[in-house]
Amino acid sequence: MSSVKKIEVTELVLRDAHQSLIATRMRTEDMLPICAKLDQAGFWSLEVWGGATFDACIRFLKEDPWVRLQQLRKALPNSRLQMLLRGQNLLGYRHYADDVVTAFVQKSAANGVDVFRVFDALNDLRNIETAMRAVKAANKHAQGTICYTTSPVHTAALFVKQAQALRDMGADSIAIKDMAGLLTPYATYALVKAIKAKVKLPLVIHSHSTSGLGPLCQLKAIEAGADRIDTATSSWSGGTSHPATETQVAALKDTEFDTGLDLVILTEIADYFREVRKKYQQFESEFTREDISVQINQVPGGMMSNLANQLKEQNALDRIREVFAEIPRVRQDLGYPPLVTPTSQIVGTQAVYNVLANERYKTITNEVKRYLQGGYGKPPAPVNEELRKKAIGNEAYRDERPADALGPELQKLRKEIADLAKSDEDVLTYAMFPDLGREFLQQRADGTLKPEPLLPPQSSQRAAGSVATEFKLDVHGETYEVAITGVGSTGGGRRKLYLSIDGMPEEVVFEPLNEYVKKKSGERKQASEPGHVTAAMPGNIVDVLVKKGDEVAAGQAVLVTEAMKMETEVHANIAGKVLAVNVNKGDRITPGEILIEIG
DSSP states (O other), X not given: OOOOOOOEEXXXXXXXXXXXXXXXXXXXXXXXXXXXXXXHSOOSEEEEEETTHHHHIIIIIOOOHHHHHHHHHHHOTTSOEEEEEOGGGTTSSSOOOHHHHHHHHHHHHHTTOOEEEEOOTTOOGGGTHHHHHHHHHTTOEEEEEEEOOOSTTOOHHHHHHHHHHHHHTTOSEEEEEETTSOOOHHHHHHHHHHHHHHOOSOEEEEEOOTTSOHHHHHHHHHHHTOOEEEEBOGGGOSTTSOOBHHHHHHHHTTSTTOOOOOHHHHHHHHHHHHXXXXXXXGXXXXXXXXXXXXHHHOOOHHHHHHHHHHHHHTTOGGXXXXXXXXXXXXXXHTTOOOSOTTXXXXXXXXXXXXXXXXXXXXXOBHHHHXXXXXXXXXXSSOOOHHHHHHHHTTOOOOOSOGGGGOOOOHHHHHHHTTTTOOSHHHHHHHHHOHHHHHHHXXXXXXXXXXXXXXXXXXXXXXXXXXXXXXXXXXXTTEEEEEEEEEEEEEETTEEEEEEEETTEEEEEEEOOOSOOOOOOTTSOXXXXXXXXXXXXXXXXXXXXXXXXXXXXXXXXXXXEEEETXXXXXXXXXXXXXXXXXXXXXXXXXXXXXXXXXXX
16 A cells, blocks of 8 residues: 555546546536535546537537636636646647647636646647647646557557556646546556656546546556545436546545545535536537446547437437447557547547548548548557558648647637637637537627427426437528427327427427328429439538539549548549539438539
């Protein structure tokens, strides 16, 4: 046993816990009322920002993530506020120029972040150097992070070497980030022992409970010398979330590792959040429960709930097990990247394409192509060269730090969004997600920000276990997306359908009409000829690369679509002349529609 020491606790309920269980949908209004209790509980830190919170705030909740941070800073005056930062990726899905990374860290620190947990998805430490320097320059706590995973190349010796490099980079502490719940208790003990023997910095264990082993791993880590654990209040713990705060505190009580935290206060916090969770039933998923198969498919907690949601949108939830089986194969092809954002999204989305197309790599996402060109950094192991050649042909592979290829971009971004940005924070919101950020800032300017609705509990229960039937209605020139989420009887022979119209829950009673509404004449027809270009998955048009009259070659990219946050090129099946282009940028599309006609 190590010498007597108090174990410190970081509470995750305001960020990773709800990212892992309900796809990051908790609203700020449900966080603020309990902040006084959280502030007095005695946690080493509270994780409140980063990860997918930025995306979810502007995409779904229509909240300004910077305002959330400011409100939490004010409501938690005595607490260290912590964020998760994806190194050169920041909070987006691409690498940003160094000037954007530095500005983002500076503004995050100014708005209230005290502790920055900085990681790179490939453990390519070149990709976190700029962020770590910026954190140190802001006089904040820089937590260097090792993304834990298992593969033929990921050994304890490799992780120790990374910990030493993080120390030399100026890290104030080291985090072992086990995002998928892959650690086992004795492997944890050995790894912590090995790192602590070489690196005399505070060591944190961040482990998800996906496999059910998270609490055991943390206890073995503590015995081996770990200094801090990440936990989630019990009402938002377990499964793809994290070990329960109260459970771990109780386990260590009256031992040499006693946390000193008060179980009475912790129970009050858990009770509050138990009620809050009921509001978000529509986002709950059976795939966030404890499941030892994570040791096989290696899917992280946040990725698990997002994959389930994304497949549900494709009406393909019944194929999720096939996707889980495909993920390790794609990961091997890509050189065993740890599965954490953005690599989890890159691998997961490609696995979905492979399964839904019933053919591996028939469609290759632009992000996989960029990865295979070295655009995200150096893969941990050699990639499948046959796949690389199929994806990028004879294009050159770049082995320098990806951001070295990027010139300063902050001033360019300022100019692009000058019409809507009221602050540097607005510019950085736009930088993270240009299309989504501009839409958010435009809606804010127009006063039309409207969060996705929360279905009442009875509607959520009614919909449980069934897949929504979705279609569109055109009314007076406006298009409404409609999802049927349940059915019941109102008596008198009438049937009641529960609809979500553009996400707005309504009860609508349908009475039979003796007529049918014909499809509008402008609706796209179904593809039937080789020259009919169509998409493999539902999504949006990001770019149209050709126009009517253009001559195209077989295999030439003619469209760029976006599905599940990943972009994909759509190619011509045959050579010929473009006879018609049936889509515009921003259009919603479904598989099988004729998007472009070539003859």
